[in-house]
Amino acid sequence: MAKVWLVGAGPGAPDLLTLRAARLIERADVLFYDALVHPDTIALARHAEKIPVGKRCGRHSTAQTFINKRLVDAASRHELVVRLKGGDPMLFGRAQEEIDALARAGIEVEVVPGITAALAASASLGVSLTRRALSRSVTFVTPRIGENEPSSNWVRPVLAADTAVIYMGAGQADAISSALIENGMRPSTPVALVESASLPEESHRFGTLAGLVALAASTGAGPVVIVLGEVLREQLAPSLATLGQTEKKMAA
């Protein structure tokens, strides 16, 4: 019986792969992989046919329905098919479309979780996303702007949570900061941008929501997560603490 494994490749660093994922990749007959999977991770597949199906920011894109079809085809020709996805497959990975397509074709699917970028970013920053008496909730969200979708779909959960992590948002920093501030988020909310979390070229930028656009403009071509919330305040520069006090005085 053929089986397709949807496997999380983690945030980037090859040693942030799980033991289970590593063993599956080593045994795979065919390996489909996303654009952001590390070459060393792909190289673990010793005898697999390796097929890039990367999608990233529209630069190089294989349509999702075509990926689904290729997975079904591969399962009819191979015993162990691994579909390797950046981060965790079940967060912003369009995994459900692949699971459903395989299920409709009567093919067994199993999912192996991976370290998602938000948790890698939190580890690198040394800042816990939750924190006693300060943050009891964390939201992961990705905004779609200008697609006939109300901004409330992504703004509300960001405003409601104590800590928020925005995936795939750096390119839309202007619309994001405008929408959040218009809807009541304080411009002095601490912000961290983590680019290429867990990789040697990882970089961090700290500031406030008011300065998000400039922070985002200074990032490079790596994937970026935007972290927002009071858990970050102590990590920020003294200038920010001053800013926070100024705002408190203004509000008083």
Add this chain to the structure above:
Amino acid sequence: MAKVWLVGAGPGAPDLLTLRAARLIERADVLFYDALVHPDTIALARHAEKIPVGKRCGRHSTAQTFINKRLVDAASRHELVVRLKGGDPMLFGRAQEEIDALARAGIEVEVVPGITAALAASASLGVSLTRRALSRSVTFVTPRIGENEPSSNWVRPVLAADTAVIYMGAGQADAISSALIENGMRPSTPVALVESASLPEESHRFGTLAGLVALAASTGAGPVVIVLGEVLREQLAPSLATLGQTEKKMAA
């Protein structure tokens, strides 16, 4: 220079540990571990002094300040100290208190992320927490009920997000379902309870928010996450689909 590593042990299954975590545990001089870490994971530590500091539901508890002190002490006597925490260290793990205590003592700390229970549960269910056109946000939250804390601290993010995962909530199912329904969440919202995610004894329970109390009462002694949201609807029994239609008719 001594260094303390805060390491995520993942959700339970020993092979859902990361490669980095496994290598660190193998090399550790001393290993502090939580109650829910798998014995096979602890056994990876070949020559370490192994110290249980498990806290779970008040049953067996080592006060957090005492754990902090022991970590600082260990770093003065050993080169490689590993503090192994269930799931991911930065989610509901009180990691910040340990990081801050070590930083105050001038001890270097590094965090290794782990697979959090919500992602293990999502993988086992075969249900993506986010989904195109249905769920753009997911919130992880833990409620504290009856501790002089307004319920809005945890209710608001659950209501605002498309998908929510409640950690450490099964014992308070009654208060949780009451608070969510009172604040406007539909009683027909699909719910899944995943107990002991990723372990051989893992079990799933499906239903609706209206039936949460009965579902929670049927769980055992393993850790439980409660998943809420429309992403679960197709996984539910046909009876639930009927319930949803009935509600739609009543609303029409």
